[in-house]
Amino acid sequence: MFSPWISPQNPFDAAALDLNAAFKPPAWLDGGDRAFLLGSDNQGRDILSTIMHGARISLGIGLASVAFAMVLGVTLGLLAGYVGGRLDAFIMRVADVQLSFPAILIALLIDGVARVALGGERHEEIVIPVLVLSIGFAGWVQYARTVRGSTMVEREKEYVQAARVIGRRPLAIMAAHVLPNVIGPVLVIATIHIATAIITEATLSFLGVGVPATQPSLGTLIRVGNEFLYSGEWWITVFPGVALVVLVISVNLLGDWLRDALNPKLR
Amino acid sequence: MILEVRGLSVQFPSRRGILTAVDDVSFSIAPGEVLGVVGESGAGKSMTGLAVIRLLEPPGRISAGEVRLEGRRIDNLRHEEMRRIRGRKIGVIFQDPLTSLNPLYTIGEQIEETILTHLPLSKSQAREHALSLLREVGIPAPEARYSNYPHHFSGGMRQRVVIALALAAEPRLLIADEPTTALDVSIQAQIIALLKRLAAERGAAVMLITHDMGVIAETAQRVAVMYAGRIVELGPVRDVIHSPRHPYTVGLMGSIPKLGVKQDRLLQIEGAMPRLTAIPQGCAFNPRCPRRFDRCLTDRPELLAAGASRAACWLHASP
């Protein structure tokens, strides 16, 4: 998050780049340079700096797409579970259909559609929001199903009926009574989902349909570096890869801790 | 005596230290006798029943006392041995008839299996025996219903099947924990009549655990009233109901609405039963007792003779 301030170099400031410094191996190897702790890439960018910037983009896309999936899924799940009937049947059939496709395929599809619709130039400008939407849209089903199930249980409970007798409107009941009582499992799913979303984004970027090399995420870095793997410059791709693994594990551990911290019964 | 319980205590460790759920409970049941055990939730009545049959959920455990079945100590038997006795000598009926039966087997198979496990009978004899049991508990057309699954039966009929199953190995002791609570009044009356008849005919001892004084009045000869893990009054049902000796029993009887008695208000015991973590010093009932005096705050009363009954109350201490 703080990479713009703490990274040794701004890798996207063309003025600071020096092509003479390209392909430097990590500092502790022969020919290494102290200024490039983990080496540099084909354009003379410091790997450590690109990783820091990339991790920030990856994490940002992960968080934003999970937030989007959560809002969409929870809303639809609440409506389906509380209103029931045809609306429920419709939402859940759509969810079933979507669930039978792998998430990555759906993200690819949405991204592809956006690319065609907006043309190459404009697509580049809004690529990150498009990624967020497509990864998020691929993930809403899980939230909707969980929330629908618990909503159907909660809506039959007497405190919800009491609120109906009092005369509160359905939307108010859903927001004030049902939502706080069904959100627990959703937060648990979300913490796991952030890691999945980061990997989905990395996969998309690795496949070349994700963020462009001008604002590389970890996935883009791995793809770009992959080209140099066989010519001996392994550090360009390996370090971003390690960073991705570390990031995913940290997010999962953070999620575990958060879940325990939020559970009043364990406190 | 078929069942004799002496000084039985049940404890379980918790975050707030060791809790005593059943505290120094003693009673006995004679052949053909129905002993009612009555109390409100948390009084320890079900826990007492579970301790007798050694089905306490860990970490709960018997911490003191002894349980004798037909003179033989059973509280210190090993699990394997106890399991055999439980099937052979003790029948158990729980509140929810649906969970007491295996939904995947027909009722005939379930009863037959129990018989074959415990009695030296051939397969065809076992079937005959099972049919006669079903007839005895009042299942109409038992031959036709023999190969039905539990879900084919209504709640009342299911409880009859559970009773037949509990009787299958001809047990000497029957423990019935809230056997009528899940049933409607008209069915409840049928099951009460059945239990009463079976105890008398078979000469088994019945421990009837319930919160419903009405069921006790209809079925039992003697009753033990429990409060906060202890028996506070023990005596013939008629005496306990008509002239209760412990102030808690007085309050309990007064708080039951009665048909055909015109009353504007019920007698009310203030407060609530203490939690196991906060059982008061002295008599556990003293904070709610209208008749407490100094001694009740410091000394815990044992069961003392009071009329035809015994009550754990200092009001009955001889001067």
Next chain:
Amino acid sequence: MHLLSVDSVSRDFDVSSPWLNRVLEREPRRILRAVDHVSFEISKGETLALVGESGCGKSTVARLIAGLYAPTEGHIAFSGRRLQMIFQDPYASLNPRWRVRKIIAEPMLFLEEQKPVEQFLLQVGLSADDAERYPHEFSGGQRQRISIARALAGEPDLLICDEPTSALDVSVQAQILNLMADLQDRLGLTYLFISHNLAVVSLIADRVGVMYLGRIVELAPASRLFSSPRHPYTRMLLDAVPDLAMSGKSRTPVAGEVPNPLAPPSGCSFHPRCRYATARCQVEVPRFSDGVACHAVEEGRLPT
């Protein structure tokens, strides 16, 4: 002018299997008639109780009046302004995530004047400090007091009580029943009281309706109903109540159980269990007149 009048109200529930299964297995639609042409009135300040065994439709009637279900047929006319409801399960009827203050204040959202929550807590025998606590910090009886406080906060003209003491221990039940009686005296409340417990009903009700398989079979002032019940089902129910006085009266437990409501018996739905049933009872639904729906009563065949 009655506070509430229920006029020939019925309610059906569709209990069919899902559409696809129905088509594949050639099953017909299955309709459960939970409430069948029920009529009664409640006047201001009285307590009407509905009793019956499980599945008789008494709770559905309560929910119809509370507006939780819409009637399939018939009319419900309520001339008061507001009604409130108290439920059976004290563990499910309060939102576990809300503080007591918010729970009790909720019905006041719709009132012009906001009274202090503490006033209602004190009214039901709780303390003012309890407002800041959560439901799980209370016992079952105390939670039911909170439910009552919430209902009172809505300033109801009619209070619907659906088995309000069935989940409670007897000593706690006594406290709640006494509280309800006190509140009625002080505030002039009107109760519709749903219960399966005849002894509780005899204590609290002014008039009693006995329900069987969705119909009211007898409706009478409590004193009359309990001293001289007329319908054979009412007699059976009263006879089945365990005799606490141990008078040693002989009882003949009635045979049989409540039939499957999906396929109720023809004619008078009680006829398979009724020892006074005749051929007429098997085909003709008895008309409700003079407080009872029974051919035998109408024909004067019943022993008194």
